């Protein structure tokens with residue numbers, strides 16, 4: 001069905017168009033009657049909905065011409081109006097042949113029902129024009145009334161436009177005058193070099209060109225705490241010349257005082273109603289002052305006075321004029337700054353000349369010095385170099401010509417944040433001598449350590465005029481110190497921290513942790529069976545293995561952690577800032593995994609494992625020696641427990657950690673011993689009643705045959721990182737099984753696999769998915785990944801980019817447990833997702849709480865508008881199913897239809913579903 005919406009206002013059209021489109025209509029739009037006729041003749045609609053008041057051709061004319069057009073006249077015409085709502089309007093519209101007259105706004109559902117009714121009648125050929133009451137006046141009379149009303153409103157509009165135009169003409173004149181005075185002021189600034197003369201000229205320009213009655217400039221006299229007249233021009237200027245000193249005349253002074261004491265612009269467009277000036281009303285009236293402005297003048301940002309302007313018109317300053325006078329005041333301040341700078345430059349030139357003589361005397365000594373020397377001038381915040389000696393050129397690599405006039409700060413390169421700089425800056429500010437060590441950079445960018453002495457130079461009057469800097473290049477000394485430090489801190493073979501550095505770091509960490517009430521953990525790592533390799537294959541091979549392991553240890557931990565090589569096959573890792581000991585366990589498990597990756601050295605493959613002991617501060621001990629001793633003891637327990645495993649130092653092991661650890665090591669084995677399996681729960685498509693999707697849910701049958709719930713072990717696996725291999729196993733198994741079903745049973749099923757937050761963030765996720773799809777042959781369109789809302793929110797920007805990559809692969813993305821988090825659907829919309837799973841808790845409430853039902857309904861509706869599929873999860877009763885069906889949920893999952901099933905049982909269910917189709 002095609003609808004033509006005619007309305008001159010875009011927002012009105014938008015509402016109607018969305019409403020019709022939402023109900024599956026095709027919609028054309030026109031802005032007035034003329035356009036509507038043209039469009040309809042080109043492509044006749046099934047229905048037209050038109051506004052009445054429109055430019056070019058109004059709705060009445062459109063309606064008349066519509067009914068007169070043989071091609072269009074049978075098409076139903078609905079008038080939809082907000083302006084013409086009187087009974088007469090309705091009569092006229094119906095008289096002219098409208099099929100309905102609807103007044104805006106109207107309830108969308110009622111409106112659509114009415115439209116469908118009219119369309120239905122039109123199709124059936126039973127559309128009758130609505131009945132008119134017998135007393136209807138003739139249509140020409142009604143129409144002329146409408147025209148009169150239209151004319152009336154147009155003439156009011158025109159009247160308003162004319163008034164507007166007159167006002168703006170006056171305003172333009174005023175603006176023009178001020179532009180002229182701005183330009184004159186700038187001319188004056190360029191040409192005049194004496195401030196007093198400039199002040200006078202500016203006042204004169206304001207009056208002669210700018211249309212002000214009086215302009216005057218006053219400067220602050222700090223000693224008297226008062227404002228002194230500097231220049232004035234215009235009416236009433238004679239007041240200033242009177243025998244009374246000007247500053248006793250409050251009427252003139254007040255605006256300035258506002259400007260000066262508040263450091264803000266004073267602006268008054270109606271002096272007659274400015275109560276602080278009440279006492280001077282007579283004076284102001286006599287002078288015919290109606291508006292006033294006073295603008296602060298500044299020198300180097302500091303307030304020094306104000307320029308004040310009086311005008312004879314009330315309401316003189318509008319926004320544009322205010323901006324212009326501000327500009328004039330700003331230009332004036334700028335000119336004052338320049339005067340001051342020029343003055344300073346002249347003075348410093350003179351000073352330099354005076355000191356040149358002295359310089360010449362010292363020059364010889366300077367040239368001969370082995371230390372670099374530079375002499376710097378003192379300007380505001382800058383210290384331009386005036387002289388350097390040959391040693392400076394040698395040390396820095398810059399020639400004198402290159403550096404003269406530059407601030408010596410350039411020697412710091414980009415390395416600005418140095419501890420010595422704080423002291424240096426403060427010494428320069430206080431004009432005192434100082435010595436600091438800085439990292440400086442030569443012309444070619446290479447670093448040199450500069451032991452710098454800066455001393456002020458005083459002239460005859462005792463003022464500091466220059467600074468002398470003596471540069472001592474101590475790079476060699478620093479290098480030697482660094483080498484010593486490295487030998488002390490770094491393990492020569494692996495580059496990891498030495499035992500010494502570890503001790504320092506542990507002591508620091510303990511001091512810090514004690515203060516912050518944080519925990520720290522020390523992991524003691526001992527390679528299993530290393531001695532045998534070293535003895536049988538020699539030190540070279542042994543060293544290569546140690547270096548490779550060191551690299552893995554480093555890569556597995558973060559920059560914040562300290563990794564140390566203690567001796568031959570012993571390593572240690574210090575973890576600071578721990579909130580819970582579980583993180584230590586997670587890192588230890590990661591280390592075991594990393595160490596256990598196949599390793600090649602000297603052309604041979606090795607399968608290394610390690611045993612790790614963990615001790616904790618403050619639980620186990622309070623100093624370095626006992627911390628490392630206890631970690632060592634725990635490591636031996638790990639060895640006894642069969643190697644390739646982790647143990648906490650026993651004293652700190654609370655029951656909870658033990659339980660987790662136990663669970664953790666059992667879970668580790670579960671993977672190898674095939675104790676993990678998948679169950680599959682069908683999802684039924686509401687529209688067809690068929691199983692089109694399934695969710696893979698992990699099951700763990702322990703060695704004792706008992707099932708352990710994923711709710712108990714998935715969070716642990718997530719914490720320890722085991723979720724990564726387990727998750728990959730789930731993905732692979734589920735994809736392979738689904739592909740097998742396609743081939744064996746012929747059912748193209750979409751399989752949903754749950755991703756935990758850590759899996760979702762793992763950097764290899766997309767790569768793993770691509771690999772698994774390639775290995776199993778499952779098309780990407782048959783894989784759906786379920787991610788919880790909270791996993792998305794952890795880092796929204798990153799999540800969005802991962803989702804985009806998955807989307808590009810063609811994989812479906814579903815938001816699991818929707819409704820439990822805090823994000824709104826509108827927010828989720830920014831992510832490229834395909835499906836929402838309404839959380840079980842919600843589904844269970846829909847038949848119990850009216851609120852939940854309303855929320856669930858609106859979620860499904862909004863989701864469908866965003867083109868997201870919806871799944872109702874945990875459906876256990878007929879009532880829940882009926883409700884979800886009624887609100888338009890796409891898929892249903894829950895015990896009502898089926899529990900999660902072992903693969904064979906699920907296959908049987910699929911086959912059963914195939915039966916009726918096969919027999920057709």
Ligand code: C2E
Pocket residue numbers: 681696697698709710711714727730754755756786816817840873874875876893894895896900
């Ligand atoms: P989930 O993703 O929300 O999975 C749905 C859970 O609801 C499943 O519990 C399922 O058995 C249960 N369920 C389905 N229909 C009904 C029903 O009508 N009534 C009730 N009361 N429950 C129903 P299960 O299998 O115990 O899984 C629990 C959670 O463990 C899952 O919640 C999911 O977060 C996690 N999980 C399961 N398998 C995996 C997996 O392979 N990887 C990851 N990362 N997490 C998984």
Ligand code: CA
Pocket residue numbers: 695754786816
């Ligand atoms: Ca799920």
Ligand code: CA
Pocket residue numbers: 816817837839840873
């Ligand atoms: Ca769920």
